[in-house]
Structures are given as structure tokens and as C-alpha cells.
Amino acid sequence: MQIHDWVLANTGPTLACWNSHLWVAFTGTDHTLYAGYFDGSTYLHSHNAVKDGNTPQTSNYSPSLSTGYDTQLTIAWTGQDNNGNGTLNIDRTLDGVNWSFHKIWWNQSGPNAHETAASGPGLAYYCSPPGYSCEMYIAWVGNDSSHQLNIGYFLFGSNIFAYVQNISKQMNPPNPGPPNGDVRSWPGDDVALVPLQLKSLYLLYIDGPGYVTDVFTNYAYDTTGSWQSDIESYYADWGASGDIDPQTSTMWAVWDDGRPDHLEEGKYVP
Amino acid sequence: MHRHVFALLKRSFVRIGIAPALLCAVLSTGLPAYAMSAPPNHPNHNAPTPQPSPRPRGPVSPPAKCHPSTWPCPESLGTGQIAVTEFTGQYTYGRPAVAFCNNYYYIA
Numbered sequence: 609m610q611i612h613d614w615v616l617a618n619t620g621p622t623l624a625c626w627n628s629h630l631w632v633a634f635t636g637t638d639h640t641l642y643a644g645y646f647d648g649s650t651y652l653h654s655h656n657a658v659k660d661g662n663t664p665q666t667s668n669y670s671p672s673l674s675t676g677y678d679t680q681l682t683i684a685w686t687g688q689d690n691n692g693n694g695t696l697n698i699d700r701t702l703d704g705v706n707w708s709f710h711k712i713w714w715n716q717s718g719p720n721a722h723e724t725a726a727s728g729p730g731l732a733y734y735c736s737p738p739g740y741s742c743e744m745y746i747a748w749v750g751n752d753s754s755h756q757l758n759i760g761y762f763l764f765g766s767n768i769f770a771y772v773q774n775i776s777k778q779m780n781p782p783n784p785g786p787p788n789g790d791v792r793s794w795p796g797d798d799v800a801l802v803p804l805q806l807k808s809l810y811l812l813y814i815d816g817p818g819y820v821t822d823v824f825t826n827y828a829y830d831t832t833g834s835w836q837s838d839i840e841s842y843y844a845d846w847g848a849s850g851d852i853d854p855q856t857s858t859m860w861a862v863w864d865d866g867r868p869d870h871l872e873e874g875k876y877v878p
Numbered sequence: 879m880h881r882h883v884f885a886l887l888k889r890s891f892v893r894i895g896i897a898p899a900l901l902c903a904v905l906s907t908g909l910p911a912y913a914m915s916a917p918p919n920h921p922n923h924n925a926p927t928p929q930p931s932p933r934p935r936g937p938v939s940p941p942a943k944c945h946p947s948t949w950p951c952p953e954s955l956g957t958g959q960i961a962v963t964e965f966t967g968q969y970t971y972g973r974p975a976v977a978f979c980n981n982y983y984y985i986a
Binding site: 617618619620623629670710728797800819844 | 945985986
């Protein structure tokens with residue numbers, strides 16, 4: 609089936625199971641973010657723009673949805689400032705219509721006071737093994753010259769973003785390939801975070817230039833803050849995303865093959 | 879034709895505890911060079927800076943419910959195993975998405 613609403617070229621939808629409905633959010637051709645839920649047959653219900661007051665939120669890239677932390681639905685996106693590769697944003701809703709929590713990663717204190725992204729971010733609420741905390745993680749492709757991968761989280765209560773690390777420097781063992789084993793991505797290729805609760809947080813991303821292959825791949829984030837090098841690599845163009853099968857703990861991922869844009873799906877048993 | 883063979887290989891292949899290099903070796907048998915290296919027109923490798931894409935925009939693809947004959951359902955995989963499926967005839971011009979909801983697997 610097709611829902612005849614138009615998506616901005618080179619972006620894609622994001623899905624979340626929330627309040628017993630399948631919610632979808634996407635960037636429209638007018639760059640506005642929209643959210644609605646699938647009725648199980650043909651239509652999107654509660655199909656509305658994501659607004660801050662009366663101002664629609666906009667992006668050049670795909671948004672990401674996440675549940676968790678509480679009963680609200682959270683969306684993250686890259687703003688259109690900074691020539692389109694803008695500031696990271698999140699917003700939250702209780703009903704899928706009214707979004708009233710808008711937070712922007714800028715004007716904070718410290719060395720990571722302002723974070724921008726070169727593509728759509730990944731978002732996931734992930735609880736580390738016992739002894740560690742649960743956080744709403746956000747991952748993104750940096751606007752640095754090599755477009756390295758970064759991760760942080762939103763600190764509820766204080767309502768600030770916290771920078772965790774540059775993932776590209778945390779490979780264990782170092783990823784093969786120049787330079788120095790670090791990992792680059794590519795502007796415009798959206799990333800995704802997939803949480804296998806209490807075990808691993810996976811990052812699905814597209815590798816950047818200079819490596820043997822473009823990849824769909826994932827990293828397992830362990831409690832020491834290191835990331836295992838790629839589990840597997842496949843050709844992909846625009847981005848990858850995934851989810852965990854709650855019954856089998858299998859990670860399912862989808863991406864486009866890029867030759868040309870075949871839809872592919874991978875299943876991985878951690 | 880070669881790409882079709884490649885797709886069949888990927889569709890039927892399940893990695894069982896072998897190194898990625900071996901996977902690469904298995905898949906590269908009898909395949910043209912482009913199958914294991916970036917294609918010449920791949921945007922990630924040739925474009926020095928990101929360019930607006932001329933590709934057509936498309937409607938939102940609504941989720942499809944898992945079905946063995948159309949959209950693959952979970953398979954029996956062991957720890958560390960990966961299975962890859964190509965959705966024949968399905969294309970995307972952006973990041974696709976998946977989700978499990980109400981005992982169904984959805985892809986959009």
C-alpha cells in the first residue's frame with residue numbers, strides 16, 4: 609500500500625511503536641516534519657506537523673523517533689541553520705499532536721556547547737547493564753571535515769544535552785582502513801541507534817569515502833564506552849535503521865543497496 | 879545477470895561464525911569486480927561535496943506486514959549469525975525504517 613504523502617528526496621521515514629500504534633514521522637517536501645500513526649489498513653491518523661507553538665519544525669534530513677523514559681514520544685532532528693547542516697533538536701509529545709518540549713543543543717556550557725549534524729540523527733532510549741544509567745541517546749554525523757560519528761544524550765531533569773564521545777576514535781579493536789583506524793561517515797547519510805536493552809546499543813551508519821566499502825554496519829556500545837568494530841558491512845547509500853525483535857532479541861536492519869537503491873534487510877543475532 | 883546471482887547469494891547466505899573476510903571471499907567467487915567494490919557512480923565515493931540529488935521524490939511507503947511469501951519473517955538464526963534479504967522490485971531513495979509493533983514487523 610502507499611500513503612500519498614510526499615517525502616523530501618533522499619530522506620526517509622522513522623517508525624516507533626507507541627501507545628499500541630505504529631507511529632511514523634518524516635520530512636515533507638516543504639522540509640516540515642510530520643508525524644502520524646498507521647491505522648492498520650490505509651491511512652495515517654493524527655497526521656500533523658511537528659510544531660513549536662505555531663512554527664513548524666523543519667529539516668533537510670530524516671528525523672528519528674524513540675519511546676522510553678516515560679510515556680511520551682520523542683523526536684530528534686537536524687535543524688536547517690548552519691546552511692542546512694544545523695543544530696540538533698529534540699521535542700516530545702503526550703498525544704502525538706502537541707509538541708511542547710522543544711530543546712536545542714546550543715548555548716550550553718562547556719566544550720560541546722553547540723552541536724550540529726551533517727545528516728539526520730539516530731535516537732534511542734537505552735539502559736546499560738545494572739550499575740549504569742538509562743539515557744536518551746542521540747548519535748550524529750559531525751560537520752568536521754572527515755564527518756566523524758558522535759554520540760551524546762539528553763539529560764532529563766537538567767534539560768541539557770550531554771556529549772559522550774567521538775565514536776570514530778573508540779574502536780576496539782581499531783577499524784581497519786585509513787587514517788589511523790578511525791571511522792568516517794558521509795554528509796546526508798542518516799544514522800540510527802538500535803537499543804538491545806541491558807546489553808548493547810547499536811549504531812547503523814554509512815561509511816565514508818576512503819574505505820574498502822560503503823557499509824551498513826553496527827557497533828556494540830559497551831559499558832566501558834568503547835565500540836566494537838564493524839559487525840558486518842554492506843553497500844548502502846542514504847542510511848540504515850533498525851529495531852529489535854522483542855521476542856527473539858534479533859536485530860533487524862534495513863538499508864538501500866545503492867545499485868540502484870534496492871531495499872535490503874538484514875537480521876543479526878547478537 | 880551477475881547482479882542477480884549476487885542477490886541470490888546474499889538472499890540464501892547465512893554467516894555462521896566466519897570472518898567477514900571469508901564472507902567476502904565466498905561472495906566474490908565468480909562475480910564481476912563491481913560487485914565487491916564501490917560502483918563507479920556511487921555518490922559516496924565520487925562526489926567531492928554533497929550535491930542535490932536529481933532522484934525523484936516518492937510517496938511515503940506504508941508499512942507492510944510480515945509474510946513469508948512477500949516480506950520475510952524471522953528466521954532461526956544462531957548467535958552471531960547474519961541473514962540478508964533483498965526485496966526484489968522494491969526501491970528507496972532515502973533511509974528506510976523498521977519497527978516491531980503489536981506482534982508485527984513493519985517496514986516503511
